[in-house]
Structures are given as structure tokens and as C-alpha cells.
Amino acid sequence: MTVRFGDVVLVTEVKRELKDATPVALERNYLGQATAYSGSGEPFSQLLVLDLTDHSGGVRTLPELAWVAEHRADPEASPQHAVVAVVIGNRPTPRNVKGTTAT
DSSP: OEEEETTEEEEEEEEEESSOOSHHHHIIIIIHHHHHTTTTSOSEEEEEEEEOSOOTTOBOOGGGGEEEEEEOSSTTSOOEEEEEEEEEOSOOOGGGOOOBOOO
């Protein structure tokens, strides 16, 4: 998804995750693609992931669901940054949640 503010173009890469929604896995699997779109413009992008993994043991807290990640296409490249945000899907009904899970 691309949003324009005059000459500034911000790109949001939208993904869904079915297996491993840990921050390490999300960055490994999707951050490169999300930041590649910002290579010719602002060195900033967004990665929004719908987490469809099992949440029967609880969900991460809100501060654990958004962070800023840095990516370099190669060691000599300028850094590119992405705001990563996770949206919890497959949420169990509140009475079935056992607690929160920390990663």
C-alpha cells in the first residue's frame, strides 16, 4: 500500500503470518521486502503483519506488537528503517485466554 504526502511516498507492506510471528521471524521473512520499496525515496517504510498463529496461550502485550527495525541491503548500504506492527488475528474469546505471552 502506498500513501503520498505531496512528494513524500510512504510504503506499507502488508503480510499475514500463519506459522511464526516472533519479531525475529517477521524481520527475517518480510523486512527486506518492506524496506526495498523505500530504496528510491524516503529511507522509511512500514510492515503490517496479521498474526494468524495460535493464541490459545494468550497474546503479547501492546508494546511488544510494534517496534522500529533497521535493515541494510548489504553492509555498505545506508540503513533503511521500518515500523513493524503486528495485528493479532484468531483471538480466542476472553474466557478462553490463559494469559499473556512474552517473547
